[in-house]
Amino acid sequence: MTKENVSRFEETLKKKNCFQFQEYCQRNNVYSLLSQINNTTKNGEVAPFKTLNSTFADMFSDVLDFYKQLDYGLYEKLIMTIDSDKTVFKHSEPKEKGGVNFAGTHGDWREIVLNPENTINGKVVMTHEFSHALSQRIQEMKRPKEDCIGEIESKFIEYVYYDYLSKNGELSEDEYKNFVNMHNNTLKSEATYILQENDVLNILKQIGPFDEKSFEKFDDIAKHDERYARNYGPIMRNLEKLSNFENENAKASYYYRYVVGELVGRTLFSEYKEEFEKTGETKETIGKFKKFLDTGADINLEQAAKTLLGENYMQKISKEFGIDLPKTK
Numbered sequence: 001m002t003k004e005n006v007s008r009f010e011e012t013l014k015k016k017n018c019f020q021f022q023e024y025c026q027r028n029n030v031y032s033l034l035s036q037i038n039n040t041t042k043n044g045e046v047a048p049f050k051t052l053n054s055t056f057a058d059m060f061s062d063v064l065d066f067y068k069q070l071d072y073g074l075y076e077k078l079i080m081t082i083d084s085d086k087t088v089f090k091h092s093e094p095k096e097k098g099g100v101n102f103a104g105t106h107g108d109w110r111e112i113v114l115n116p117e118n119t120i121n122g123k124v125v126m127t128h129e130f131s132h133a134l135s136q137r138i139q140e141m142k143r144p145k146e147d148c149i150g151e152i153e154s155k156f157i158e159y160v161y162y163d164y165l166s167k168n169g170e171l172s173e174d175e176y177k178n179f180v181n182m183h184n185n186t187l188k189s190e191a192t193y194i195l196q197e198n199d200v201l202n203i204l205k206q207i208g209p210f211d212e213k214s215f216e217k218f219d220d221i222a223k224h225d226e227r228y229a230r231n232y233g234p235i236m237r238n239l240e241k242l243s244n245f246e247n248e249n250a251k252a253s254y255y256y257r258y259v260v261g262e263l264v265g266r267t268l269f270s271e272y273k274e275e276f277e278k279t280g281e282t283k284e285t286i287g288k289f290k291k292f293l294d295t296g297a298d299i300n301l302e303q304a305a306k307t308l309l310g311e312n313y314m315q316k317i318s319k320e321f322g323i324d325l326p327k328t329k
């Protein structure tokens with residue numbers, strides 16, 4: 001992510017009053033905003049962002065239809081979760097510009113907050129949040145032990161939903177291709193940076209509060225490790241710009257989670273497409289996905305990736321993106 005992008009989405013967050021929301025929600029809105037900004041800046045009024053004039057109920061039922069057609073078991077589980085006494089479900093009518101969307105736990109409650117944009121993208125966001133609601137972690141009111149696995153289900157389901165929209169004619173073939181290309185380019189260029197930034201932040205955590213001595217201390221650690229030394233200069237300069245390191249730290253792990261989620265989810269989606277081309281079905285891939293959804297909060301990144309992609313998950317991701325998934329903690 002470039003400096004320019006950082007300040008651009010900070011501005012957009014302010015415009016959308018996102019800073020008024022509680023911290024936890026704030027973090028969960030940033031990456032999706034970033035991709036919107038990239039997209040609208042480059043392509044103007046592209047299909048996923050054109051206003052639909054749908055009601056919330058229309059969008060809701062479209063998204064439920066998608067789940068029903070994808071897998072009836074998932075659909076039933078989703079309905080049960082939405083109807084549960086333990087689920088607080090908040091929404092407002094879709095606006096042209098969406099608000100905060102969130103699915104997670106809040107004390108003893110599952111909380112699903114939906115304020116979607118009145119666009120196809122708004123439906124994608126709803127589909128995304130519902131995928132979290134299907135996860136066993138949320139059923140158990142727990143956050144994952146390894147934070148970076150938190151967006152795997154949602155990034156996979158976003159791709160599956162786009163595929164569904166293109167099969168249903170809601171997106172044209174060209175619009176669908178543009179979407180896939182855009183995501184591939186964004187992911188390749190930004191994942192490398194964000195994975196390195198995560199390395200840098202891990203060192204900074206060891207160093208303690210961010211101050212003028214941090215660079216020196218960082219040098220001392222990094223010079224012994226070629227992996228950290230590779231590209232930390234520009235990353236440190238970006239971080240330096242931000243007065244509150246703790247805040248940046250939280251934000252960076254937020255991006256990191258989305259990047260890991262997309263690397264794994266997008267690779268699984270390739271297998272989903274491949275299975276469909278070979279057999280006309282997607283049962284095997286969806287079976288792996290359901291197995292992953294059923295794992296609890298204690299699973300680590302390696303176990304998650306193996307459940308979804310098998311023993312050679314590293315090679316699969318590397319082959320797809322030319323990027324190595326970080327080793328599990």
Ligand SMILES: [Zn+2]
Binds near residue numbers: 132
């Ligand atoms: Zn999410």
